[in-house]
Amino acid sequence: MIRMKLCLILICTAWLHTEAKSRHRVIGVTLCSDTDGEVMYGSNGDEMYHVDFSTGKGVFTLPPFSDPLSYPRAYERSVVGMDICKDRLKSYTGGHSKPEPRDAPQSSIYSEDDAELDSKNTLICHITGFYPPHVEVTWTRNNVNVTDGVSLSRYYPNDDGTFSLFSHLSLIPKLGDVYSCSVEHTALDRPLPRTWEVDVELPGVGASVFCGVGLAGGLLGVAVGTFFLIKGNNCN
Known part of the structure; x- marks a missing residue:
């Protein structure tokens, strides 16, 4: 209803x-x-x-x-x-002013594309379930406010009478960077933060290390076998 x-x-x-x-x-x-x-x-x-x-x-x-x-x-x-x-x-x-009901927002943060270092991407902060329809959204990178590349959508009405909106941040991920989307609303006692951290594994590092260790172990085994083979022939 x-x-x-x-x-x-x-x-x-x-x-x-x-x-x-x-x-x-x-x-x-x-x-x-x-x-x-x-x-x-x-x-x-x-x-x-x-x-x-x-x-x-x-x-x-x-x-x-x-x-x-x-x-x-x-x-x-x-x-x-x-x-x-x-x-x-x-x-x-009836011309009488009544206090407006208040619903606190919920939020989530995610990237538009899979994170790749030094490649352009967009962070999306989805804010929903709030009333009245007004929120303040603040972005930070490593605890420093960011305003460049930030956009805010219009307010979308939900079926239950609350509202939703999206905030976008354009970025180029750097290893170790931490981004935060913080939401302020009249129904919240304190800002509601959500964080996203750049944590990208270098492609193929695990497989390369595994192959390197296996190759080294194989060569060591050949060397040890050859040593004992030569030593056995000398004893004869």
Whole structure:
């Protein structure tokens, strides 16, 4: 069951029929609370467009190979929709301010590709299960703050009313480096850190050592056998 959490969600769905008579489900979501808001449109489970209120513009998120879309005055219409959403939220709560429930985030950190020394890679910090939808993410390398190569995704709503997001860090792994993704949220008493350490084995070292030891042992055995063979012949 989706919890309202003192937010109002306005959802509009429609079924569109193409010339091939196939059906496509288009959905529009407007979410607002006392602290934040979000507007998103999607089709068949994929996001097509969302509004970035921090930059004051709409963002199309369809892949490059898809047909281009046009949504005139999208941002302006989204602002009007957000005002309507907040007015309805006040009516829903009776105009009384209530403390918002808080859900603490969970996080994990992993690399996009298998770690290879001196090869470009990306660390991904996945943060999920938090409410209200605002977190601070800090990256460090060997306990020193890192800002270059850091990006933050938009907030993704989960089915239970909480939110998720991703933070990415571009890097070139060096042996012994330790990276950390630290998350701050109003439901946490202290920052929530996750670490990732560069610990890459040199390729083939184990097999080479094993073969070297085996070869040395074999040569030693031949030498010892030859010695006793010559000594036996001399005694005769």
